Amino acid sequence: MLYRVIDAAELPALVDAFMERYEVIAPVRSGRSFAFEAVGSFDDIVLDYPTTITSPKKYVLPPRETLFEFDAAANEVADFVEEVTPRVIFGVHACDINALNSLDLVFRDARYPDPYYAARRDATMVVGISCTPSEGCFCHLVDADEARTGYDLFLQDIGGRYLVSIGSVEAANILEGACNPREATDEDRIAFRHATRRRQASFNPDIPNIQEVPMLMDAFHSDPFWEELGGRCLSCTACSSVCPTCYCFDIRDTMDPDGVHGLRERTWDACTSPQFAVVAGGHNFRADGRNRVRHRMYHKLNGFMAAHDRNLCVGCGRCVYACKAGISPIEVLRFFERKGADDAD
Template sequence: MNYHILKKSGLDGFIRALARKMKVCAPVAKGYGNYAFEEVSSAKDIALSYIPTILPPKKYFMPQRERLLEFDISGEKPAELAVVDAPEMAIFGVHTCDLAGIQCLNMVFSEKPADRNYLRRNEKALIMGLECNGYCDGHASCALVGAHYPNGGYDLFFTDLGDRFIIHVNTQKGEDVAEGLKLPRATPADMAALDKVREEKRRVFQNEIGVDPALLPAIFDRGMEHKVWSELGGRCVSCGNCTNVCPTCYCFDMADTINLDMKTGHRTRTWDSCQLENFAVVAGGENFRKLRAERQRHRYYRKFKYPLEKFYRFFCTGCGRCTRTCMAKISLKETLKALAVGHGGRI
């Protein structure tokens, strides 16, 4: 596929042109060093340099609260109507960690039975990545999991070359946008500048925990009884922040709500969290993960062991959100380091 060029002075025109056609969302500064993906109408709304947003862009494909079904039980047979609200939209400025997150969720929701609501929204979105030329902050561990370079999952991918962006086109949809806006093709000089950025990144981004990621599966295999879990359990407040902000967490709860007419109603799906007290409670009152230590351990295994067996990749994209948002300052990097101690797998 092709590379195009967009002058930085042309970004505003680019965003405005897109916003005339569809809803455009991008990272916006929320104050206190926090950012969130929100609808924008011009480039001045956008925070081009930002640390991962409070919630990852997964919220556009699996909304925090989502109506799935409307029903009517007044007739002889209950009637139901599946609903999906999937507007055409563009998401600009998605970092590689979040692109990796979207790729993970695409795999999860494509599994049979496929999740039509998620997939429809995903298909309708024009995803535009934005490269990190340096670290966002010290909580990220993207190099550990190899999510600091672009690896697909986008239509267009922007890399900052100083006065201009070089845009990699990854899909026909992306090509149509680039061609439609008559963005010039990249020159060999632009390609050389991109290579230079990537070369510099090789120096800047280094394995953040000093543990070979190839050893993580073995480390987790032997880690079930490690003391780090009880230590985490003692610190965790069970607020569920770490999973809500995770770009690859997808657990949800579903509930039917009836209207006051007691006939019609709807089914809602809401994000759930394995960290919450009642998550693993089943009929009869038994709780399969009663202890905070068990719940924290489960979270880590859901990132570094179970998905490996099912999807052949880590479900941690190194974005660092879980660490950043934790009230108790439970650090993913520190947990992995503690787990690896004594394993002899240091680089």
């Protein structure tokens, strides 16, 4: 990995250089919260945001998109070619970069890549930035507090300057043209070490660090805990909407009034929706809240790990705030902590 250092005062020039060639998406203030939006000026960007309401996911996997149009009379499908906007998503935290990396495994790097996702992702540059954990963050417990891949640049604030990790040639050239990057000195490396330690010390110590969560999920699959958790679920699907790694979708055909032309659309869906597992004939494989909430938690903390050797939950904490019923992976970690205490009795 190549490292350079730039002064904080050079960031506006870097953003301006990106804006010359790309649409720049960055965190901005949205009411009392923060959101990723297209920006027209560096001054709109808030870099010391705690977390955004939703993640950058919508820029690679939109909530609704047309897959193709069809002509039912002629029995023809027209290829749908969407214009892909070259983008830079600027100021992305490590958890959200890891989330994009997981989405890549599913949609781009899989045996059968999704052409819609892959086209958008390949046209998207990612500039990461270091963060200070908020109360609901637990990325360090799911191995997502550091982004090792998946970015073009990563900016680590080391006090009045940034240690920049360079992940792509294209981004390196833009950095070189817009700023005066210099080699990192020993003093910079020490400042980086201090910044990393400060960050590690600021995670919420009340969130339990549980080892072997996937194994515990299997061991406690039938515990009444899931009944209690599922019984509280309101089926609002807010958790999936805000989650940077929820990727379930539905496919729908919509006909024009002429009954001939139509289009096929993909929309976000959620496994916490009561209709999600309904199949032809009306049977619902996950008819109650217990099964739905348990399924979501298992996919986040167990199933994806088995398939891809990484947690699907990146510990961003968004569902911790979004769920009005107080359901989140933290509750699952606390349950295992209580179980550990029970075993010790």
